[in-house]
Amino acid sequence: MSRSVIVERDVAHPPRKVWRALTEGALIEDWLMKNDFRPVAGHRFQFRTDPMPHWDGVVDGEVLEVEPEARLAYRWDAAGGLRTVVTWTLEATAGGTRLRMEQSGFTAEDEFNYRGATYGWQKNIARLEEVIGRL
Secondary structure, eight states: OOOOEEEEEEESSSSOOOOOOOOOHHHHHTTTEEEOOSSSSTTTEEEEEOOOOBBBBEEEEEEEETTTTTEEEEEEEEETEEEEEEEEEEEEETEEEEEEEEEEEGGGGGHHHHHHHHHHHHHHHHHHHHHHHHH
């Protein structure tokens, strides 16, 4: 049995702007972490930040799915055996974009990481919205 962290937001910007913020390395660094991300299926990448207690600050990933301006999925593997998948879904609305992020695959052993992700994604997505607003 596994759990997911899900965050949904309506943002007042078109999918193309949201997509840029989710897929361009310099923009990702502004709201999430340093990276060598490219939106190409099969691309292996890292997100990197300062280490903290219980985490070395590195996320290893691999792009699993790319549907421009609609869907992006990647593996999110971190120290301690955390193996999850982050999926972004964008849906155009009359006022902009409905943005949905799901980080799936948390097991019972991942309780600490699940709680951290539940808190962390709220902050990260708020910063994402700020970055989108500057585009």
